Amino acid sequence: MASPRRVLPRALAALTALALLAPAAGCGGGAAAGSAPTTELRYQGSAGQVTLPELAADLGYLGDVRLNWIGNVTGGPQDIQATATGQSDFGGAFNGAIVKLAAANAPITAVISYYGSDAQSFQGYYVPDDSPIRGPRDLIGRKVGMNTLGAHAEAVLKTWLSRGGLSAEEIAQVELVALPPVNIEQSLRQKQIDVAVLGGVIRDRAVANGGIRTIFTDFELLGAFSAGAYVFRDDFIRRNPATVKAFVAGVGRAIEWARSQPRETVVARFESIIAKRGRNEDPSLVRHWKSSGVAGRGGVITDQEFATWIDWLAAEGELKGDKPRPGDVYTNEYNPFAAGGAAA
CATH class of the missing domain: 3.40.190.10 (Periplasmic binding protein-like II)
Structure with a gap:
């Protein structure tokens, strides 16, 4: 399971290299x-x-x-x-x-x-019902699973963390993990990650299965x-x-x-x-x-x-x-x- 600390520069650097070939x-x-x-x-x-x-x-x-x-x-x-x-x-x-x-x-x-x-379709950041995670500071040292690094889920997460008062050094301590979308819910329930980023129909199915709650959504954050x-x-x-x-x-x-x-x-x-x-x-x-x-x-x-x-x-x-x-x-x-x- 991948766990880079500064994934956005790394992922986007790959895009930059490919751009030179385009x-x-x-x-x-x-x-x-x-x-x-x-x-x-x-x-x-x-x-x-x-x-x-x-x-x-x-x-x-x-x-x-x-x-x-x-x-x-x-x-x-x-x-x-x-x-x-x-x-x-x-x-x-x-x-x-x-x-x-x-x-x-x-x-x-x-x-x-x-x-x-x-209001109907959004990306939510989910934790188990019994998780102690409630706010931005609770994510320091935790693992967040998302479908891909250097994209929507990471940008929204870091915006939320920054608005929540975390410094760049503290945000760097939140561990980001790339997972296939169909496996993210299972990884959360098996406690391989602490937070799951879920969107669209995958999110709706996970919510319907019960036992999880949101800590925030991109719609709540940005409209x-x-x-x-x-x-x-x-x-x-x-x-x-x-x-x-x-x-x-x-x-x-x-x-x-x-x-x-x-x-x-x-x-x-x-x-x-x-x-x-x-x-x-x-x-x-x-x-x-x-x-x-x-x-x-x-x-x-x-x-x-x-x-x-x-x-x-x-x-x-x-x-x-x-x-x-x-x-x-x-x-x-x-x-x-x-x-x-x-x-x-």
Whole structure:
């Protein structure tokens, strides 16, 4: 079980190194100059869950664009690493991880939000009912399990600890442990970790099993916000603008479809998608789905959703030189919802 003390610099340093390779590797996917546009998008999925692009495809919202599943993702930073190096055509991650990679001159741009936190869907920091942990100072010397390091869960945790009065030296004594999402609940119950970061349907299933309580949530800390976005390489966008537009419009429509339908309708659709794709998966997770948590209509991105993490990374000393502007990292150019409209 991994237990690094200063994991954010280490994880994001890996992104920086990969960013230097991205310009050379970026030509691996997408259409070559002068050839026909690419309409097949390679991507990584998530075991036992349905991503918004997969939902959009099943609803017929992607038009001529087809998805090509190449495996399952282990975490947001890994997903955008794969995109930056040309192993996939799009990937999604926590906005702070996107900022770090873009600030290291990786040629990527965020185009649409795909997850976030609201009153129904959020990341919670959970302990057993009988745990003595109540506040930030109680985490000193404790182990916190999360799905990936250097991303959403870590940034929110350290923000909470800092706001709770802990010094940088004290925060460094909180031990962060990366675990597969499906194993985090079990690790908490077996007391291998002291705090579990749980989100989405995995959180809902764990809560339904009983015996755990929250110490805080990202929604309580920051309010409703979109937390992560899908990115494409800049060379892919230049060569395939119509494909990117179709993708963004379709995912935006899927966000609004899921927002407008009864929960039971969305869950039934997810179960149908999992059954049809034949990956030998357990569909029980999707039965706990409540919302995507995306704040903006159709996944429209706002400056604040990147500015928050730009400022945080700068304060942590993780950004060298001038801070990037939010507009340097994302665009709503391909999202029809940005102008108040909707996808056709």
